[in-house]
Amino acid sequence: MATDPRANDVAAYATAVRTALGDLPADEKTALLEDLEEHLSEIAAESEGPLNQRLGAPEQYAAELRTAYGAAHPRAAKRRVGLQDLRAASVWVSRSSWYREFRAFLPSLRPAWWVLRAYLAVLVLASWFSRGTDLRPIPNPFSSRGLLQVIATVVAIVVSVRLGQTGLSRDRGVRILARGLNGAIALFAFFTLASMGTYPSSMVGDAVSQQLTGAPGVYANGPVTNIYAYSKNGTPLTDVLLYDQDGRPLTVDGSATGLSTSYPNGADGQPITNAYPMIQRKPDGTPVVAPRVAIPPWPSPTASPTVSPTAMP
Amino acid sequence: MQRVEVDNSQFLKGVLDLAVLAVLGEKDSYGYDVVRRLRERGLDSVGDASVYGTLRRLYQAGALNSYVVPSDEGPHRKYYGLNDRGRKTLDQSAKAWASLSGALNQLLNGRSHENGH
Numbered sequence: 556m557a558t559d560p561r562a563n564d565v566a567a568y569a570t571a572v573r574t575a576l577g578d579l580p581a582d583e584k585t586a587l588l589e590d591l592e593e594h595l596s597e598i599a600a601e602s603e604g605p606l607n608q609r610l611g612a613p614e615q616y617a618a619e620l621r622t623a624y625g626a627a628h629p630r631a632a633k634r635r636v637g638l639q640d641l642r643a644a645s646v647w648v649s650r651s652s653w654y655r656e657f658r659a660f661l662p663s664l665r666p667a668w669w670v671l672r673a674y675l676a677v678l679v680l681a682s683w684f685s686r687g688t689d690l691r692p693i694p695n696p697f698s699s700r701g702l703l704q705v706i707a708t709v710v711a712i713v714v715s716v717r718l719g720q721t722g723l724s725r726d727r728g729v730r731i732l733a734r735g736l737n738g739a740i741a742l743f744a745f746f747t748l749a750s751m752g753t754y755p756s757s758m759v760g761d762a763v764s765q766q767l768t769g770a771p772g773v774y775a776n777g778p779v780t781n782i783y784a785y786s787k788n789g790t791p792l793t794d795v796l797l798y799d800q801d802g803r804p805l806t807v808d809g810s811a812t813g814l815s816t817s818y819p820n821g822a823d824g825q826p827i828t829n830a831y832p833m834i835q836r837k838p839d840g841t842p843v844v845a846p847r848v849a850i851p852p853w854p855s856p857t858a859s860p861t862v863s864p865t866a867m868p
Numbered sequence: 869m870q871r872v873e874v875d876n877s878q879f880l881k882g883v884l885d886l887a888v889l890a891v892l893g894e895k896d897s898y899g900y901d902v903v904r905r906l907r908e909r910g911l912d913s914v915g916d917a918s919v920y921g922t923l924r925r926l927y928q929a930g931a932l933n934s935y936v937v938p939s940d941e942g943p944h945r946k947y948y949g950l951n952d953r954g955r956k957t958l959d960q961s962a963k964a965w966a967s968l969s970g971a972l973n974q975l976l977n978g979r980s981h982e983n984g985h
Contacts (some may be wrong), residue, residue, distance in 0.1 A: 558901070587921065590946050593936075593944065594898075597898060616916070620920060620921040621916075621921070624924055780945040
């Protein structure tokens with residue numbers, strides 16, 4: 556292409572036009588002259604003789620171009636229209652009755668926010684100080700830290716509501732700081748709440764039962780809360796000691812269903828937790844009784860239909 | 869600009885947008901083709917730079933779309949065509965032109981009638 560005299564002509568002509576329009580802003584020049592070379596190439600390809608002859612002097616061409624392009628300023632006009640649209644839309648929204656009702660409704664939510672932000676602030680602090688442990692949305696007052704959380708929440712609510720009622724000083728810096736704090740609490744609380752909801756309740760339950768008994772729970776179409784052992788002929792057995800495949804005492808946990816278990820104490824004073832059936836009471840105090848069981852009929856040795864081969868004469 | 873007489877190019881400047889939109893409304897074209905088609909229709913005073921500048925302005929204003937068509941002989945051609953906005957502009961401008969030219973024709977006809985009597 557570079558050796559083509561036509562291409563050289565186009566390049567020289569385009570350069571001259573660009574030079575003549577050198578005073579235009581860079582973005583405008585790009586917009587106008589983006590495909591000048593292509594356009595000039597078309598003309599060069601479809602007409603005889605040099606471009607100068609066909610189009611006149613590059614300076615003249617540039618002047619005509621400037622007039623045609625600058626007749627209206629599309630980019631500026633476009634921007635103005637966009638801003639106007641935005642302004643009109645905001646005016647329309649702010650004048651609408653539903654927006655005014657919405658604005659009038661917002662202040663009534665203030666006390667709710669005062670309480671909520673206090674709770675959220677304590678929640679954020681709690682998540683900060685109890686990293687690695689499961690955070691519960693509602694503090695459990697029966698754990699030491701939970702009691703602290705409850706007290707902190709109550710104190711925080713009182714302080715927060717008081718602050719909200721008295722209002723802040725007129726100082727602009729204080730107002731900006733308060734706004735920032737409110738925003739930060741909302742933001743951090745969002746992440747704290749989001750991370751809290753990631754455990755399915757069953758997983759939390761499993762973790763708790765593991766902590767209590769030190770062994771995974773036993774399941775048989777549902778949690779097993781007790782084990783009843785019978786001899787071959789259906790006699791109920793008591794104080795049967797069960798161990799798993801690794802020799803660990805096999806324990807089941809009835810606390811999840813509200814049952815209380817009293818373990819017998821060994822001679823060393825330690826409770827024996829794997830002696831079955833365990834003695835349990837329901838939440839209302841009534842003792843748990845053994846279920847009805849169907850003992851499978853064992854083949855009696857005398858009535859055995861099978862005959863061993865050694866008995867054959 | 870001491871010239872008092874009004875020639876075609878003066879008229880054309882005002883309606884070049886409409887003329888270019890109308891040409892592209894018939895079918896998509898590349899720059900030089902637009903110039904040629906305008907001249908074929910009798911708008912022979914139209915300048916190449918004016919058409920090119922108008923095309924670029926209409927494109928920047930969002931009235932046209934453009935695409936490059938590779939060509940075996942000669943340079944690749946940048947085609948322009950009307951988009952929805954361009955078609956809308958063409959319709960509105962055509963209506964405005966029709967009412968303006970109608971009014972002007974009536975005015976001129978009245979003059980010619982006066983002259984005739």
